[in-house]
Amino acid sequence: MSEDQQQLHQTLWNIANDLRGNMDADDFRDYILGFIFYKYLSRKMALQANKALAPDGLTYDQIIGHPMEKEYMGAIKLDALDALGYFLKPTELFSELAKRGNSGGVNKFILEDLQKVLTNIEQSTMGSESEDDFGNLFEDLDLTSSKLGKTEEAKNELIVKVLTHLEGINFDLENRESDLLGDAYEYLIGQFASGAGKKAGEFYTPQQVSKILAQIVTTGKNRLKSVYDPTCGSGSLLLRVAKEVKEVGGFYGQESNPTTYNLCRMNMIMHDVHYKRFDIYNEDTLVNPSPKHSDQRFEAIVANPPFSAKWNPDAIISDERFSPYGKMAPKSKADFAFVQHMVHQLDDNGTMACVLPHGVLFRGAAEGHIRKYLIEDKNQLDAVIGLPANIFYGTSIPTCILVLKKHRASTTLSDRILFIDASNAFEKVKTQNVLLPEHIDKIIVTYRSYVNGALSEAEVDKYSYVATLEEVRENDYNLNIPRYVDTFEEEEPVDLQAVSDQLKDLEKDMDTTNTTIAEFCKELGIDTPF
Structure with a gap:
């Protein structure tokens, strides 16, 4: 800056x-x-x-x-x-x-x-x-x-x-x-978000997280035909993507909060995005998706949906965005509903990256079924990245990034999924945990090494692991990162002989000290304390 x-x-x-x-x-x-x-x-x-x-x-x-x-x-x-x-x-x-x-x-x-x-x-x-x-x-x-x-x-x-x-x-x-x-x-916008408590999550994604998502979806590309955010808030994520490439053809988003929707349109115009190049819609994405967007497919999708939001799937149970899965995300947790919506809107050559609470990695029932469908039936999950806790305004929960691609089956990585554990890579600033540039760079370098097929470079001890689909099957499609990335630090072996020698030396020192104390007590004519 x-x-x-x-x-x-x-x-x-x-x-x-x-x-x-x-x-x-x-x-x-x-x-x-x-x-x-x-x-x-x-x-x-x-x-x-x-x-x-x-x-x-x-x-x-x-x-x-x-x-x-x-x-x-x-x-x-x-x-x-x-x-x-x-x-x-x-x-x-x-x-x-x-x-x-x-x-x-x-x-x-x-x-x-x-x-x-x-x-x-x-x-x-x-x-x-x-x-x-x-x-x-x-x-x-x-x-x-x-x-x-x-x-x-x-x-x-x-x-x-x-x-x-x-x-x-x-x-x-x-x-x-x-x-x-x-x-x-x-x-x-960011400064107001940092002091707005829970409300901040409605309209702003911290720049450190935006950079990661933007760099993931632009990997290997200089230009994008389109970028889409179904929960766009103030539009910061969409605009961040534009900073990673030479040109973005169109910006598309949807936001349910009218005030935040206005902020997003202002933000677009203030960043000199011509009105003909953006289309932001004000409605609930899951229940009332934009009719202008429904037939479009987007080359890059980024999102930070509201964590574990409540929703009502009853009226749209036959919607083509959700029906192929055979299960709907639970009413109390819409996380996977947003994932399903984004996958539906993703172009064949596109990449999507979204931030979600850790629970999506291992919760069972309907979410476990959807997770299995994405991995086994569609083979669309590309990477799972664990982030530190307390990096979002208004919540201290740990989060993760899911990276998905529409057609992985035709790639050399079709039987692999990258896991990154970046949960301990942060710096504490006052009450907030912050990702520094070096933390962001390590995530991106690791992911891009994986995408480029340099699997030996993508696997970093105690940090990342490239799992096979067979390993994921063996774990019953549970994506909890510690199952794949071993961060256990072995303690140094204890030299028992050295400990024994130290105890003997201490015993000698104590005998010498006791003798000295006994002599002082004798001179003073008092009993020794032992």
């Missing part, structure tokens, strides 16, 4: 802490991230408009009152809707409202106008190709909420402070090689 990035991250976090006062961190997150997004949209709009007006020697703010204002505005709107997916007038830009809020007098009250602007951004997309991508994006920015202040003046004052602080930050959007703002946005 560059010094500029670090400085920007710290500045934004300081602003968030200074301005939220007594407001709950989750609530303030929606405001600060929403306003950063509004600033981003405004700056992109100004840059796009200035580019269109450059041949006429004009800038966007100069067309207000121009004799051809109406014509210019119409042409710029069409251009913006195609290039950006939305439209903002010069008077609706972030900088203009921030300036008004600091102007003093009647004009400093901007709450109503700000609400209108946020609504206009969404309405500007109505009837256009980007309508679904921008619809209700700002619904969590309630400018009438008492959380902002007891009076309208107090609310306005807080909002003006936030806008003023953000207006003073240069996000360097003109630099196409820079992603300062996108990274800063991602940083803030």
